[in-house]
Amino acid sequence: MGQALPIGSQKMKDPFAMAERVMEFSPASDAEALKILRASFPDAPLTLRVAALAFLTRKEFPTARL
DSSP, X not given: OOOSOOXXXXXXXXXXXXXXXXXXTOOSSHHHHHHXXXXXXXXXXXXXXXXXXXXXXXXXXXXOOO
């Protein structure tokens, strides 16, 4: 797996943008997606990471593959 924390990613605090970041890695499971969220956004509150994970599980999310 590549580097999960690019320079400047800490500025993304929008759950939708966070979910898009996760999909760049094409996680195979929700657990893997959450691991990527933790690595990419270590200072984000758990509620924000869970909100991003919720975006991934919605059918409306354009690139959801989980």
